[in-house]
Amino acid sequence: MMKSERDRFPLTGHFLMGRLRDAMSEEEKATVESLIEEVAEFETAEEILGRGQLCDRSTMLIDGFMLRAVNTQDRRYIVGVQVPGDFVDLHAFALKRLDHDIVTLGRVKVGFTTHERIKDVMQTNPHLARLMWFSTLLDAAIHREWIMKMEQLRAPQRVAHVFCEIWKRLDFVGLGEEGKITTPLIQQDLADMCGTTAIHMNRALTELRDSGLADFRRGTITVPDRKQLEKYGVFDPAYLYGEGVLGLRGELSIGMD
Amino acid sequence: MMKSERDRFPLTGHFLMGRLRDAMSEEEKATVESLIEEVAEFETAEEILGRGQLCDRSTMLIDGFMLRAVNTQDRRYIVGVQVPGDFVDLHAFALKRLDHDIVTLGRVKVGFTTHERIKDVMQTNPHLARLMWFSTLLDAAIHREWIMKMEQLRAPQRVAHVFCEIWKRLDFVGLGEEGKITTPLIQQDLADMCGTTAIHMNRALTELRDSGLADFRRGTITVPDRKQLEKYGVFDPAYLYGEGVLGLRGELSIGMD
DNA sequence: CGTTCCCTTGAGTAGTTTCAATACTTGTGG
């Protein structure tokens, strides 16, 4: 049996999986794997990179979850979640300073690479450069979906959408299980992702539970029928560029050469 | 007197103005200008590029405004606005298909360049490549701010924020006037940007008008005291990467070499 | 076995939507 991507590339095997990883040659996968110069583990709620902080390295999320968040005096706003395989602050390569914090959600394992190394790749392998660019734009596409989520959905639908997104992204990298997934999320996190108070989030979760769509208990999300939850949360995975109308897998020759 | 950027580069003179345009050499500015192979004008509400549509060119907005929008059966969701100097669908270079529509807001003038040309630049000028990447990430940063806008603000503050953002972005490219700006926006557009109904948006605008913070009348936005409006709309322009804690202008040598 | 963090519930208030109706503006053709 073929070894899994993760076995062959223990640090970056999940990068772009389910999306354009198929468009990467073995050499390119090896190049990406070799970018990681240092591996580190963090406890929960640790800040990997803070807003406004100058930085000269980027972080690959190997295991666990992370959040993009902005903290003000009185509140925290979550603007994104990251799952294994995500180059969580690759955009810092071009931006130099982030407008938000990157914080761990539960224990995580990450790999660091320097911007120096990335710059080399940029100049020597235009194809990989483009894939890295693509991966940062994937985050932007997710941001747009979140804006729409806020614009159109009520609290219970928003969480449903969040559940669907995380699940689907885990599916892409081969970590999505059947029936239930476990995360370090608490209700306050979900509230901060959906722009509601924790109290209201609790009521939204109760509603989902009562209606049998999804059950959230201390980080474990149980969903009897994902299709139904996706319908309820108006979730169409196309924006994740893995499949559907926006997917590129069938047209790898187009543009990514 | 020195000719303005726009006089010297009539098609792309506003590109990255107020942000990293200062980091571009004269040759680079000329290169970008030469990318534009075709200039076109459009009437209002025309679709430049539709969701899911394969594409092999990108569009520079020269004059006027554009919207990033997603249309469903019953509603339209606006996820971004573009002003002159914006490479409105540069990200289609890496994504190939957009997850949203790009539509004109009022009459516009645009310039087209092929992905073929962009690819050349990518491979021959890593510095420019990086600036182009930067410009797409700027959009992502704006998306994140919009998510926060939705998460934390009430309708009147959200419009206030939209007004501040558009104004500041016009400032950057030298089109921001004193006291008032004129746009082709209607109340329905503002509602679609803020995730409210047009009716509620009307009440929000009335509130702004009554409180003396801002007056919106048929596209013309009048603001007696921008600082005050910015405070009300919790608007901190840092996320636009032109100045403030995230600005790079004083540190051009860092990273962008 | 108690502390701490996380979750739950109730009641009153604030913000938003919906439905319904009414004006104002602008452009067009008679």
Next chain:
DNA sequence: CCACAAGTATTGAAACTACTCAAGGGAACG
């Protein structure tokens, strides 16, 4: 020039959604 149509803006009232303040319950960890 007026009449009309289409698009845009405004207002009122009732229903819904979410927030705040306040109190209590449960699980995990030492």
